[in-house]
Amino acid sequence: MTKVDDALTQAVDWLAKQQDSEGHWYAPMLTNVTAEAGELLLHEFLGTRTEEYTETTARWIRSRQRADGTWATFPGGPAELSVTVEAYLALRLAGDRPDEPHMAAAAAYCREAGGIGRTRMVTRIWLAILGQWSWDELPVIPPELMFVPRESSMSVYGFSGWTRMAVIPLSLISSHRPTITVPFDVDELRSERPQPAEPDPPLLSWPGMFVRTDRLLHRYERRPVARVRRTAIRLAEQWMMRHQETDGSWLGIHLITVFGLLGLGAAGYRADHPTMAAGLRGLSRFAVPEQTPQGAARRVACCPGPVWDTALAVLALMDAGVDPGDERVRAAAEWLLEKEVRTKGDWAVNRPDLVPGAWSFPFTMEHFPDCDDTSVVVLALHRMAEAGGSSTAERAAAAADRGFGWLAGQQSANGGWAVYDADKTSEVLAQLPFCDFGIATDPPSVDITAHVVEAFARILPPEDPTVREGALYLLRTQEEDGSWFGRWGANYVYGTGAAVPALIAAGAAPESRSIRRAVRWLLDHQNTDGGWGEDLRSYTDDSWRGRGESTPSQTAWALLALHAAGEGEDTDAVRRGIDWLIDRQLPDGTWEEHLYTGTGFPGDFYMGYPLYRQIFPIMALGRYRRQPVAGSPSPARAASSRTISR
Numbered sequence: 001m002t003k004v005d006d007a008l009t010q011a012v013d014w015l016a017k018q019q020d021s022e023g024h025w026y027a028p029m030l031t032n033v034t035a036e037a038g039e040l041l042l043h044e045f046l047g048t049r050t051e052e053y054t055e056t057t058a059r060w061i062r063s064r065q066r067a068d069g070t071w072a073t074f075p076g077g078p079a080e081l082s083v084t085v086e087a088y089l090a091l092r093l094a095g096d097r098p099d100e101p102h103m104a105a106a107a108a109y110c111r112e113a114g115g116i117g118r119t120r121m122v123t124r125i126w127l128a129i130l131g132q133w134s135w136d137e138l139p140v141i142p143p144e145l146m147f148v149p150r151e152s153s154m155s156v157y158g159f160s161g162w163t164r165m166a167v168i169p170l171s172l173i174s175s176h177r178p179t180i181t182v183p184f185d186v187d188e189l190r191s192e193r194p195q196p197a198e199p200d201p202p203l204l205s206w207p208g209m210f211v212r213t214d215r216l217l218h219r220y221e222r223r224p225v226a227r228v229r230r231t232a233i234r235l236a237e238q239w240m241m242r243h244q245e246t247d248g249s250w251l252g253i254h255l256i257t258v259f260g261l262l263g264l265g266a267a268g269y270r271a272d273h274p275t276m277a278a279g280l281r282g283l284s285r286f287a288v289p290e291q292t293p294q295g296a297a298r299r300v301a302c303c304p305g306p307v308w309d310t311a312l313a314v315l316a317l318m319d320a321g322v323d324p325g326d327e328r329v330r331a332a333a334e335w336l337l338e339k340e341v342r343t344k345g346d347w348a349v350n351r352p353d354l355v356p357g358a359w360s361f362p363f364t365m366e367h368f369p370d371c372d373d374t375s376v377v378v379l380a381l382h383r384m385a386e387a388g389g390s391s392t393a394e395r396a397a398a399a400a401d402r403g404f405g406w407l408a409g410q411q412s413a414n415g416g417w418a419v420y421d422a423d424k425t426s427e428v429l430a431q432l433p434f435c436d437f438g439i440a441t442d443p444p445s446v447d448i449t450a451h452v453v454e455a456f457a458r459i460l461p462p463e464d465p466t467v468r469e470g471a472l473y474l475l476r477t478q479e480e481d482g483s484w485f486g487r488w489g490a491n492y493v494y495g496t497g498a499a500v501p502a503l504i505a506a507g508a509a510p511e512s513r514s515i516r517r518a519v520r521w522l523l524d525h526q527n528t529d530g531g532w533g534e535d536l537r538s539y540t541d542d543s544w545r546g547r548g549e550s551t552p553s554q555t556a557w558a559l560l561a562l563h564a565a566g567e568g569e570d571t572d573a574v575r576r577g578i579d580w581l582i583d584r585q586l587p588d589g590t591w592e593e594h595l596y597t598g599t600g601f602p603g604d605f606y607m608g609y610p611l612y613r614q615i616f617p618i619m620a621l622g623r624y625r626r627q628p629v630a631g632s633p634s635p636a637r638a639a640s641s642r643t644i645s646r
Contacts, residue, residue: 004625007582010589011618012320015313016328018611023335025313027610028288028301030596032073032083033061035300037090038258039283041126044093045180045262046271048280053298058094060290060297061087062102069105074536074596074606076549081113082123085189089126098188107188115191120604125170131179132186139432140217141167141174142224143232146239150349153426156239157349160442161368161420163429164346165243165251168236169263175221175233176266210432237267241275243346243367248282252362253303257283302600302607305361307339309611311376314384316615319622324387333384333396336377340399341369347410347421354409357402371410371417372448372488378403379455404459407452408466415469416444416477417452439601445487446477446495450502462507471506474499475514482517483546490554490597490606491538492545496522497557501564510566519565521546522558523573530576531584532558533595539602552591553609555580556616563623578624581617591617 019025036057043049064087065071070079071087088106096103110116116127127133145167148155156164201207240260244250250260261279269276286304290297314332318324341358345367348354358369359377378400385397412422424442432440453470460467478484478499479492486494500518508515524546526532531550538544548554559577567574585591593613596606 002625003582004578004621007585007589008320008618008621008625010585011614011621012317012322012589014589015316015611015614015618019313019328019332023331023333024306024310025332025611026304026306026309029303029305029598029610030608031300031302031600031605032080033064033071033090034083034086035254035286035302036061036298037086038126038255039300040090040093041086041129042258042262042265042283044182045129045178046265046276046280048271049093054094056296056298058091058096059292059294060299061090062096063292063294063297065102065106068109069102069107070109071106073604075594075608077536077606079109079113081110082119084113085110085116085119085123086126088189089130089186092184092186093182098184110189111191116186116189117191125173127186129173129178129180130182130186135174135177135179136218138174139214140221141171142217142220143168143171143175143236144228145171146232146235153428157346158424158426158429159440160418160424161346162251162253162256163440165253165256166259168239169259172233172236172240172263173266175224175229176268178266233267237264240264244275244278245282245365245367247285247362247364248278248280249285249362249364250279251368252360252365254283254286254300255302257286303361304363305609306363307336307359307373307377308361309609309615310336311359311373311380312615313611314380315376316618316622318380318383319619319627321622321626324384325389325393329384330390330392333381333392336381337392337395337399339363340402341366345369350421350423351409355402355405357399358406359403368420369406370419371407372419372451374403374407375417375448375451375455378407379451379458382455382458404456407456411452411466411469412444414444415471415473416446416449417470418442418444418448444473446474446484447486447488447498449473450484450495450498453502454498454505457502457505457507467506471503471508474503478514478517481545482514482519482521484518486599487602488599489557490534490536490548490599491602493522493525493532493534493554493557494597494599497554497561500561504564510564515565519562519567522561526558526573526577530580531555532577536596536599536606539599549595550580551593551595551597551613552581552584553593553597553612553616556620559620560616560623563620563627569624574624578621581621585617590614 040057071083072078073080073083084106098107124133124138128135128138145156150157156168159167200211245252249257257279261276264276286300288299288301290299310332314329317329339359341360342356343366344356358374360369361373381396381400385393385400387393410417410422412418418424419442421442426441429440449470453467456467483492484495484499486492496518500515527550529550532555533548533550534546534554535544535548555577562574569575591613596608597612598607598609600607
């Protein structure tokens, strides 16, 4: 048995043992402490904060503070003002005194970084709720947005799904301007230096127009038209209630659920109202128990992703040589089949005639299935169905066909795929004064498009319009240096690791210029230790592109691209990359990955996926050991007469 075989056996054994008895895989994601801080602040606002909850949450927040007194958005990252301010507020609620060394150090950093006036809008909303900031100094988000026709790019349906789900409850907060009394102030977080006023943007520009519109809205807020405002608030409240998921959350995301409860709470709904009670139960499902040196703690999984974890785990097992008819694969397929979304969600506003049949990220979410999860699920189900011989395989084939049809209907005009909707690409919305956290629209991305194209390439020939337009989108978005930008993973290594296998699967020749440029970029960015890594600062600082401490997941992404491009184990870079994985495998068959390699909002919000460290190395090692390199005909490609019903 070779070293690769031995490493694969141990890695697969460990991954198989993590499968839940119901058939799925799931490991709670990690993120920064604004999740825990925001939930604690919400409970203070609703009057539901308990002593035990407060202490275990505060213990986790303290455990994440660095030696210099700050908090960051990702491990090893630079100090971040808004994260530090929100953590500080939460600890003040928990009883930490401002003269304690850890609090004094945090406050000193905040003052030096510009004070609370330099924080993002969400942080200043929390400050306003606690009476520490003026509502008049925040952008207005009028609930009258609910009156804008759906067809308009300025309607709530012009936003991305996640922005829509945040803007509507924030409009309730903005209109009601709730304030509670707390037994402290945060003057120690205000900058000691006067901040120069920022000049208005040019009048004849979208930012300039929105800044001036915001001033008019502030004047309107003083005396809104009562009947219009009441109707708008009622529409916003009803929309929120219709979009609550069966588990009580909104969008299956912790932060959005906090916003939902905060918005309805601002509108006067008490904690014991059925919608609020369900939301609070849903919020509790994000809790993850932890142990710190100071004792038991409670952290938050920002967005549970069992569908994603399960589909990737199935693909990894099959890449490693596990038979598609294996009981573990069958159980996972059965679980995935139960999670298919067969109802019309928000996507149907733009695609009303599209037949539903898709998957979402968390355990339960009907309103917002997404293209990324659907692409990996249909790929896993299709590969499993090819083995045949069971009723599960037959149902998997039928579900995969529905998923392919839904994905085909979600292709944007430029050939790419986004998360929830097609053609949500308005650049105007990004200029709104309250859109200072993440991207407000849902444009196609390289990584999602690559995953969809790779799935379609198993059943459609390269000349099919769906595959061809998707591949052309990938070719158009290749960077000058040969890499691709990674929207949902860090960063150019992730984008390149997704784009190259997709293009090869779609018919690109390994020797083509695009593929050779990508290979050269990967070779140029291999670390001296043989692995690959990329710091999350590459999203804001080009000097970090392709640079960073080697990690198992990023090394595997690079190897997956090199494998697809025809770089065999006799290639020095590949051999060194495989050796890096083998040499760093732990005795239990796992790899350690303390850095985050997942992205929520570039520059603002990042996540650590605990199973990435295992799944992607298994994929990479499995493909090198058991699958031919590029240039060999794919046995999985169906006849070119295959059609997709939309």
